[in-house]
Amino acid sequence: xxxxxxxxxxxxxxxxxxxxxxxxxxxxxxxxxxxxxxxxxxxxxxxxxxxxxxxxxxxxxxxxxxxxxxxxxxxxxxxxxxxxxxxxxxxxxxxxxxxxxxxxxxxxxxxxxxxxxxxxxxxxxxxxxxxxxxxxxxxxxxxxxxxxxxxxxxxxxxxxxxxxxxxxxxxxxxxxxxxxxxxxxxxxxxxxxxxxxxxxxxxxxxxxxxxxxxxxxxxxxxxxxxxxxxxxxxxxxxxxxxxxxxx
Ligand code: PRP
Ligand code: URA
Numbered sequence: 001x002x003x004x005x006x007x008x009x010x011x012x013x014x015x016x017x018x019x020x021x022x023x024x025x026x027x028x029x030x031x032x033x034x035x036x037x038x039x040x041x042x043x044x045x046x047x048x049x050x051x052x053x054x055x056x057x058x059x060x061x062x063x064x065x066x067x068x069x070x071x072x073x074x075x076x077x078x079x080x081x082x083x084x085x086x087x088x089x090x091x092x093x094x095x096x097x098x099x100x101x102x103x104x105x106x107x108x109x110x111x112x113x114x115x116x117x118x119x120x121x122x123x124x125x126x127x128x129x130x131x132x133x134x135x136x137x138x139x140x141x142x143x144x145x146x147x148x149x150x151x152x153x154x155x156x157x158x159x160x161x162x163x164x165x166x167x168x169x170x171x172x173x174x175x176x177x178x179x180x181x182x183x184x185x186x187x188x189x190x191x192x193x194x195x196x197x198x199x200x201x202x203x204x205x206x207x208x209x210x211x212x213x214x215x216x217x218x219x220x221x222x223x224x225x226x227x228x229x230x231x232x233x234x235x236x237x238x239x240x241x242x243x244x245x246x247x
Contacts, residue, residue, distance in 0.1 A: 042205060042217045045081045050074055054198065054220050058236045064245040068121060071170060071243060074198060074220065075125030082166060082196050082218045083110075083130070108163045111136050111190075115169040115181050116153065118239035122168040122196065136165070138181045142174075147230045149180035161189035170239045172197045172219065173232050175204035179211045194218065199235055201226045 056062060057070045088103040112127065113136040114120045127133060139153025157163070167181055178195055185193060193215045195208070200219040203226050208217065223232045231237070241247040 041209065041213075042200075042219065042222075043081070044222060045078060045218060045220050047077060047081070050077050050220050053077075057198075058234065060237065062242075064242065067242045071118075071121035071198070071239075072125040075122030075168075076129055077125075078122070078196050078198075078218060078220070079126040079129045079166075082194055086164070108159070109133055111157055111160065111163045111165040113138055113156065113165050113167045113181065113185060115140050115167065115177055118170045118243055119168040121170060121239070121243050126166070126168070134163070136160070136185070138167075138184065140177045140180055142177060142230070147174050147176055149177040151180065151184070154184060156185065156188055159189075160185060161191060163190070164192045164194070165190045167193060167195045167215075168197075169195075170198040171232060171235075172200040172204040172208065172217070173226055174201075174230050175207040175211070178204070178208055182212045182215060198239075199223050199232050201232045 053070045053074050057067055057074075062070070087106040089106040091102045091104040093100060093102045110130055110133045112123060112130070112133045114123050116137060116139040119138075123135070127135075134157045136156030137153060138151075138156075140149045140151055142148070143150055165185055167178065167185065169178060169181070172178055172195070178197075182193060182195070193212070195215050195217045197217070197219045198221070200217065200222050202222060202224075205217065205222065208215070223235055225233055227233050236242065238247065
């Protein structure tokens with residue numbers, strides 16, 4: 001009999017190795033690389049469609065076109081998971097038969113904040129599920145020697161303080177880019193933030209938890225480690241280059 005995979009699992013990263021936990025496991029704070037964080041701070045989306053498409057993307061023979069299409073499709077599936085707990089409010093409507101109390105998502109429209117370039121790969125898929133979301137663009141690149149994030153562009157809605165912001169980047173490696181993006185968004189008033197990626201390195205998760213313990217993370221996989229060049233192993237290579245056919 002084929003095994004049915006659970007939809008999502010929560011994990012705790014301790015000392016660089018992911019420790020798997022089932023859905024609904026305790027929410028008690030735990031120590032992670034010297035930082036205390038809730039056990040459900042990291043959600044690995046194990047949906048079979050996500051895992052299947054991710055494996056296709058990792059294949060070094062995948063074309064630029066195929067890579068981009070898959071990233072877009074996974075973006076849509078991750079949007080479904082990351083919005084699972086958004087608060088609803090009652091909303092009165094009339095169906096053709098009569099009145100009813102429906103439900104709608106409470107509060108202002110979400111903000112999608114892709115980190116350029118590769119984060120843009122998630123954008124169309126997410127916007128197809130969240131068509132009225134606002135978009136903040138954050139231009140960052142990793143200095144190849146220091147691996148520090150260098151900002152070259154930032155444009156965001158002015159009322160970030162009132163909105164839930166989903167920060168998008170397929171790769172969480174050293175976490176320098178994610179931390180720089182979150183620092184910048186918080187400096188502009190954002191207080192309700194979520195980080196969505198495709199692959200995360202345990203080192204990056206621990207560093208992100210230390211810098212921004214209030215920001216939960218959704219990922220399709222926690223990979224093994226970073227190599228000496230700061231690349232995720234086994235990873236999928238350079239996401240931006242694979243997406244745009246550069247290099
Ligand atoms: C890649 C990736 C992330 C960053 C992750 O971007 O898209 O933004 O690296 O690495 P980190 O966690 O170590 O910061 P890159 O700097 O290559 O820019 P690009 O997307 O424009 O290619
Ligand atoms: N950025 C990428 O695109 N890939 C990695 O493996 C690490 C950082």
